[in-house]
Amino acid sequence: MRGTTVKTEAIVLRSIRYGEADRILHLYSSTRGRIGAIAKGARKPKSRFGGRLEPFFRLDLILHEGRSDLMTVTSATTVEGYPQLRSSGAALTAGARACDSVLRLLDSAEPNPPAYNLLCRYLALLDDPTETRAAALETALVFRLKLALAAGFTPELASCAHCGEADHLSGFSGAAGGVVCSSCEAGSFSLEEEAHRFMVEALARPLSDAPDAEPKALRQVERAVNETLEHHAHVQLRAAA
């Protein structure tokens, strides 16, 4: 076969049945960013890939890169299967939303190690039965904020995104890309201090240590992140929980 051999680690974001016995995989890799690949014969009963070409699997892959847009999976071994995650409905839903966010926000073939490591950490948290808040909305929003940071779309939180004023920050504007002061609040929505604090703390803390906030503040955080990504990354994310 002509072409080149690519070795990389990757997470399966989506796995689609294709043709008689194949699978098309959407992968997020540590060294090549997004990869589309085909695994031929993956659905045959005695496939050498076993059941590991399913969403959330973290794999060591050998791929063949030819002239097609899709690489061909030559070999796949499991780095992490996250079996506990698969036995919890809440963790499965949270993991699926995280993979969907990566799918929508990070579509380039450029490696992004912070984004890759963040996704691996989140899946590991969801797989850990002692991490009781892993599947909670708070942690999902911390993941989303850190993913926005890794993708280069962090909301401005320190001063008014429009005029630079440091005080009277009472609103959030997706178009301006951050918090706005009372003089610049046209087109913004009202952001409580608790929601503002949540975002600042979320970016400063590890994923496993999500700040607490009331549901109303969390809804404002979700809206702030989503509107920032709509305006600046031109992507729409699904509801965080």
Ligand SMILES: [Zn+2]
């Ligand atoms: Zn302002």
